[in-house]
Amino acid sequence: MPNPEPLERVFAxxxxxxxxxxxxxxxxxxxxxxxxxxxNLGARCGDDPQCVAQNRRQIEQFCPRPxxxxxxxxxxxxxxxxxxxxxxxxSPQADAIWxxxxxxxxxxxxxxxxxxxFCDQKGxxxxxxxxxxxxxxxxxxERTVDSMQCAPGQxxxxxxxxxxxxxxxxxxEVREAFMAVQAQSEQAFIPGKxxxxxxxxxxxxxxxxxxxxxxxxxxxxxxTFADDQRFYSFRRDGTTGRMANLIWMEGPV
Numbered sequence: 098m099p100n101p102e103p104l105e106r107v108f109a110x111x112x113x114x115x116x117x118x119x120x121x122x123x124x125x126x127x128x129x130x131x132x133x134x135x136x137n138l139g140a141r142c143g144d145d146p147q148c149v150a151q152n153r154r155q156i157e158q159f160c161p162r163p164x165x166x167x168x169x170x171x172x173x174x175x176x177x178x179x180x181x182x183x184x185x186x187x188s189p190q191a192d193a194i195w196x197x198x199x200x201x202x203x204x205x206x207x208x209x210x211x212x213x214x215f216c217d218q219k220g221x222x223x224x225x226x227x228x229x230x231x232x233x234x235x236x237x238x239e240r241t242v243d244s245m246q247c248a249p250g251q252x253x254x255x256x257x258x259x260x261x262x263x264x265x266x267x268x269x270e271v272r273e274a275f276m277a278v279q280a281q282s283e284q285a286f287i288p289g290k291x292x293x294x295x296x297x298x299x300x301x302x303x304x305x306x307x308x309x310x311x312x313x314x315x316x317x318x319x320x321t322f323a324d325d326q327r328f329y330s331f332r333r334d335g336t337t338g339r340m341a342n343l344i345w346m347e348g349p350v
Contacts, residue, residue, distance in 0.1 A: 102126055102135055104155055105327070109255040109344075111315035114220030119344040121212060121257040123327045127152035129338060137329070137338025139206050140166065144338060156341060161200035164343060167191050169206060169227050173237040175244040178203065192232050193241040195224030199348025204341050208329040209321050211259040211298040212342035213238060217247045218313075223344045228302060230267065234274055238305050249310035256316035257342045260332055262287065262297035264322035269294060279304060 104126025109119035127136030129148040136152050137144045157163050165178050168190040176191035180198055194203045195215070203225040205212055210229035216222065226232070226241045242249055262285075272294045275282035285300035299318050306314055321328035321340075329338045 104136065106159075107258060107319065109214060109257070109316070111253055111255045112313075113216050113253055113255075114218075116347040117216045117220050117223065117344065118347060119214045119216075119223075119255060121207075121342045122156065122340045123258075124329050124338060124340065125327065127155055132334060132336055133338040136340075138166075138341045139208070139339030141168075142339060143336055156343070160202045160343065161345060161347070162202060164202040164204035164341070165189070165194065166204065166206070167194060167227075171210075171227075171229050171231045173232060173235050173240050175224075175226075175237075175240050177244065192228075192237050193224060193226035193244075195222060195241065195245050197222045199346045202343055202345040204343045206339040206341055207257070207259065207321075208331045208337055208339050209260040209265075209333075211302055212257040213241075213302060214255045214257065214342060214344045215241065215245065216253055216344065216346075217245070217251045218253060219251070220346055222247060223346055225342055225344055228298070230271060230296060230298065230301075233298065233301050233305060234271075234278065236305075238302060239309050242306070242309060242311055250312070252311050253313045254306060254311055254315065256299055256302060256314065258319040258321050258328055258340065259298050260322045260330065261318050261320035262295050262300075264320060264332065265296050265298065266290075266293045267296050268292070271296065275301065279308060 129137040174191040205227040215224040
């Protein structure tokens with residue numbers, strides 16, 4: 098197995114308390130080969146399990162404890178991680194995770210879908226959500242915020258790398274479904290070829306969060322589709338790896 102290349106991270110640029118740590122990985126810094134080159138952290142996308150395990154160990158050197166890796170299904174289930182619970186459920190089926198426990202790493206995997214990391218202004222809880230268009234439509238962000246048991250106005254959100262509007266083409270049924278839930282969603286779609294539309298996941302996320310009182314939202318679009326040297330993209334490559342988006346509260350060990 099080759100030695101890993103230097104690991105790269107995209108750090109959250111937001112006014113979170115100093116003891117909050119949050120970042121997204123890129124595809125640089127691991128040992129996976131070919132279409133998974135190199136820091137693939139997804140265990141369910143066809144990569145060599147030994148490579149994935151070593152890649153995850155690469156990430157763990159930056160974390161106070163290993164993340165709890167979810168079994169993501171493009172749904173809206175939110176898992177509260179209380180340390181010790183992973184012994185009974187090592188890979189819970191959920192698309193969002195949160196905790197009030199220090200040194201406990203919340204993580205979601207992405208390869209075009211929008212990762213959203215959360216904390217409250219006092220830094221007493223953190224969370225992470227995997228928001229593709231299906232999750233956004235059905236309320237994964239709202240459910241995450243509700244689960245965190247904190248006034249929405251006290252929550253900060255950071256949006257990490259995801260597919261840009263220019264690269265994300267969807268059918269008219271997707272646009273209509275969003276507009277049926279929130280009429281202003283129309284502003285997040287621009288016409289494509291024929292009956293197709295280009296959806297802005299970042300704008301849709303901001304609208305959905307604003308509607309429930311979360312107005313402290315940060316993160317400018319970083320397109321996973323456009324940069325094949327730094328990011329995995331399912332829409333671009335089909336069979337490909339996954340980046341991780343991680344957040345935790347530093348506390349006494």
